[in-house]
Amino acid sequence: MSTHSTTVAPGSPAAPSTLITGIGSLVTNDTAHGTGPLGLLTDAAVVIDAGTVVWVGPAGAAPAADERFDAGGRALLPGFVDSHAHLVFAGDRTAEFNARMSGQAYSAGGIRTTVAATRAATDAELDANLARFVREALHQGTTTVECKSGYGLTVEDEARALRIAAGHTPETTYLGAHVVAPEFADDPAGYVDLVTGEMLDACAPYARWVDVFCENGAFDGDQARAVLTAGVARGLTPRVHANQLSYGPGVQLAVELGAASADHCTHLTDEDVAALAGSATVATLLPGAEFSTRAAYPDARRLLAAGATVALSTDCNPGSSFTSSMAFCIAVAVREMGMTPDEAVHAATAGGARALRRPDVGLIAPGARADLLLLDAPSHVHLAYRPGVPLTAAVWRAGVREL
Numbered sequence: 001m002s003t004h005s006t007t008v009a010p011g012s013p014a015a016p017s018t019l020i021t022g023i024g025s026l027v028t029n030d031t032a033h034g035t036g037p038l039g040l041l042t043d044a045a046v047v048i049d050a051g052t053v054v055w056v057g058p059a060g061a062a063p064a065a066d067e068r069f070d071a072g073g074r075a076l077l078p079g080f081v082d083s084h085a086h087l088v089f090a091g092d093r094t095a096e097f098n099a100r101m102s103g104q105a106y107s108a109g110g111i112r113t114t115v116a117a118t119r120a121a122t123d124a125e126l127d128a129n130l131a132r133f134v135r136e137a138l139h140q141g142t143t144t145v146e147c148k149s150g151y152g153l154t155v156e157d158e159a160r161a162l163r164i165a166a167g168h169t170p171e172t173t174y175l176g177a178h179v180v181a182p183e184f185a186d187d188p189a190g191y192v193d194l195v196t197g198e199m200l201d202a203c204a205p206y207a208r209w210v211d212v213f214c215e216n217g218a219f220d221g222d223q224a225r226a227v228l229t230a231g232v233a234r235g236l237t238p239r240v241h242a243n244q245l246s247y248g249p250g251v252q253l254a255v256e257l258g259a260a261s262a263d264h265c266t267h268l269t270d271e272d273v274a275a276l277a278g279s280a281t282v283a284t285l286l287p288g289a290e291f292s293t294r295a296a297y298p299d300a301r302r303l304l305a306a307g308a309t310v311a312l313s314t315d316c317n318p319g320s321s322f323t324s325s326m327a328f329c330i331a332v333a334v335r336e337m338g339m340t341p342d343e344a345v346h347a348a349t350a351g352g353a354r355a356l357r358r359p360d361v362g363l364i365a366p367g368a369r370a371d372l373l374l375l376d377a378p379s380h381v382h383l384a385y386r387p388g389v390p391l392t393a394a395v396w397r398a399g400v401r402e403l
């Protein structure tokens with residue numbers, strides 16, 4: 001018999017517990033429950049109840065539950081944790097991508113194209129667009145998604161982006177410091193004052209995180225420090241777009257300020273790698289960006305060898321990485337960045353959870369949120385082995401079967 005949550009409203013039917021059995025290969029990311037860093041189990045079962053994993057173990061020892069789901073020998077893993085995405089925007093940048101693939105270089109300035117389209121959109125349009133991307137990601141196995149502002153760049157437009165994002169995910173990130181707003185092109189210091197003042201005041205109630213694009217053409221180290229420390233003073237936790245297009249101070253700043261994550265990490269000195277390895281700051285790699293800008297990939301092996309925690313994420317945005325597919329990122333990380341399939345799957349699940357400081361997701365263990373991805377494949381390795389093939393067989397989010 002299952003014990004149902006006491007939070008179920010009177011009169012509504014209690015959600016049944018479910019036994020998922022016949023799991024050919026189970027990625028738990030819980031080394032106490034299985035072998036290797038993925039905590040792998042074969043011929044396994046999982047019981048979920050009231051949105052939570054309540055039991056994990058061998059199929060032959062599984063307890064009874066209200067309902068039974070036969071995985072048919074396929075692979076079950078934690079839902080993907082996409083810890084870096086920019087999903088509140090309007091319009092697209094097809095022409096820019098087409099031009100880039102015809103030989104033009106990527107620069108941070110292209111962001112302003114999306115800013116103009118986003119400002120012109122209604123709340124309803126932005127909300128519908130965001131809902132579509134969250135759904136699109138869910139259908140590919142992503143059960144947790146972070147979402148940044150950064151295409152409004154006015155007090156009102158940044159605040160509404162975060163207000164809309166907060167309706168879809170608790171992982172909302174204030175990125176007023178994405179690029180200098182066009183109105184402040186001749187006064188970047190004035191824009192930093194706005195981002196650290198009135199704009200922060202308007203955005204902080206809807207945001208968990210504060211982020212800054214620390215890069216040539218965006219914000220330098222001093223400006224980035226001002227943005228992050230102002231956010232911290234308002235109770236936000238920092239994460240940083242760091243060292244994407246060039247070497248710079250972003251990674252060191254992220255580590256110094258105790259950021260949850262330094263994202264991109266494409267151009268790292270030995271000191272940067274050592275700083276990440278010696279800290280709790282996750283190195284979040286975003287291979288969709290290098291893919292879509294035809295740039296050199298970050299050196300994942302160097303980070304892993306040093307002992308840094310690595311996450312993989314989509315960076316889904318209309319300019320430099322218009323993919324919501326974590327499976328695609330895994331395949332690219334394995335083929336182009338030297339990660340093993342196990343490392344890439346770990347980075348896309350447990351790594352992302354670490355980058356969002358979420359102990360309840362990115363693993364399948366008693367007490368974890370029941371976010372599960374069933375693959376139409378016998379092993380998680382197929383995510384890299386069968387690139388571009390839709391392998392999602394079923395997804396549960398907080399115990400609810402979504403597809």
Ligand SMILES: [Zn+2]
Pocket residue numbers: 084085086241315
């Ligand atoms: Zn980004």
